[in-house]
Amino acid sequence: MIAYKSGQHVRLSCRARTEEKRMFLQVRADAVRQWLARQAVIERVEALSRAHQGWVARHNADDHPPFPGGAYVLLHTLSHLLVQSLGIRSGVRYQIRERVHVDPEAGRFGILLDADTSGAAARYVDLPVARSTSKL
Numbered sequence: 089m090i091a092y093k094s095g096q097h098v099r100l101s102c103r104a105r106t107e108e109k110r111m112f113l114q115v116r117a118d119a120v121r122q123w124l125a126r127q128a129v130i131e132r133v134e135a136l137s138r139a140h141q142g143w144v145a146r147h148n149a150d151d152h153p154p155f156p157g158g159a160y161v162l163l164h165t166l167s168h169l170l171v172q173s174l175g176i177r178s179g180v181r182y183q184i185r186e187r188v189h190v191d192p193e194a195g196r197f198g199i200l201l202d203a204d205t206s207g208a209a210a211r212y213v214d215l216p217v218a219r220s221t222s223k224l
Contacts, residue, residue: 115199123162
């Protein structure tokens with residue numbers, strides 16, 4: 089559940105799959121589209137896009153990748169919240185890497201969390217959250 093200042097919520101249903109030291113969460117395309125259609129989100133994504141364009145212009149970085157869009161911002165933020173939650177539960181936040189997958193045309197949205205296979209980071213898949221996302 090993601091909360092907004094207006095008090096409204098959007099439910100993001102996820103399907104989780106774990107493989108050894110990895111967790112992949114697939115987010116429903118209709119939930120992402122519903123979130124992106126909110127007026128406050130539209131305005132924020134436009135502001136972020138303008139800020140990105142300004143940064144590119146100020147740094148003469150014409151070869152810099154374009155602004156990734158609202159769906160990426162949503163999943164990237166969600167991935168950081170998941171990493172933080174897993175880190176709090178396991179004590180190894182800094183050793184969990186994230187990769188955001190966004191393909192709006194195909195309607196595919198997901199997050200891959202990958203633990204360092206050495207040391208304490210390997211513990212994160214032993215957490216109850218690896219079997220159920222209900223505690224996140």
